[in-house]
Amino acid sequence: MIKEIEYFLNGKINEECGVFGIFNVEDAAQLTYYGLHSLQHRGQEGAGIASCDNGNIIREKGEGLVTEVFNSDKMSKLSGNMAIGHVRYSTSGGGGIENVQPILVRSHTGDFVVAHNGNIVNAKELKMQLEAMGSIFHTTSDSEIIGHLIQREVGSFQEKILKALPKLEGAFSFLIMDRESLYVIRDKNGFRPLSMGKLGNGFVFSSESSAFEIVGAEYVRGLKPGEVLKISKDKIVSKQYTDCTQDKMCAMEYIYFSRPDSSINGLNVHTSRRKCGSILAKESAVEADIVIGVPDSSLSSAMGYSDASGLPYELGLVKNRYVGRTFIKPNQQQRERGVKMKLSAMEAVVKGKKIVLVDDSIVRGTTSKHIIQLLKDAGAKEVHMRIASSPIISPCFYGVDTSTYSELISTRLNPKELGEFIGADSLAFLSHEGMLEGLGKNVCTACFTGRYPTSMFSLLENLKK
């Protein structure tokens, strides 16, 4: 239910998680706290940090925002110069404190902790196999699977990780910390971003490079698909857990999830959005007075639309930044109020104007409808909706909560019908070709095309979950 309320307040799709890790930097947990804070947009249900001090792993976690979970008492326990952290949004496995990461695995061969961003698409089969072999799961999160797989292998800890990873299908960026080393892992399809930075004599890793800024780290590079980095006292070793890789970064990371100040695979998110907005303007020009964007993720593409169309970019919608989480059961009236709590239309700007309203995507259409109504109530003469991505027609199996087929409105309505449903004077989406031009060709666009870059068998099994 909370997810449903957040959906209406966010009005958007949600992502599963962000990870942050530090090696060989004093007060590693303190810096991890700041890193997680700047990844907070990737998950608000729970947060956790594990640090390592002289071979002793300490973990603190809780439900809620980073600032709610960690107080000075908890932070004082997290000593050491190596740490990993996690912010959680649950798309699989559900909520609850037991699913808040990092997951701690106690073992006679040595404790270790795991933080995961993404979704394991063959989780159901793997869990059944592992349970049949005697594994006992303590959480309902997919992320625990890697811990059990590692435990079942033989060899050094690094060898065990390298043997376990090929069994996983789907999207994952893992940070795994044992008593001596940090392991940083990106899946063979490269779905989720994971960047490496340098800080003094140490290293920093983050789901988004924007988190480096706050800790003063310098961006080094993104991890390659299928790469396993081991960082220990005397060296960094890079290995591939498979050579069968492809570069399929989630297009939604550029379109919606990531912060504009992040760079993914060398492409700045704001720049990519602005370019998509420009292409959209060339593809779907309309006579209007001003261009406005839906805050925050659509402001860059609205600027791009303004660049290419020559229409002035204006601030027509203002976001209330202090809404936070609301634990109320939404009925229709409350949903509408939810949008109003989050956004206000600027009457002084929009009254009597023909407006191009740029948004990044449409999932169910209900939020667009409310926003257009807000603008019309404030006196807008016409509202022409322009979407800086293609229609979403398929669910995501790789860690993004894009609902089911039946909830995706573009599976039922064509753009003309959808435009009428949301009350727009016209509606147009960015073409698929335009999207690839703006984001680069090495992206996953499965939710826009229905063509998935991994085996369909596991995906169909996922649908039965």
Ligand code: SF4
């Ligand atoms: S299906 Fe869509 S949301 Fe999922 S990884 Fe691919 S582009 Fe991203």
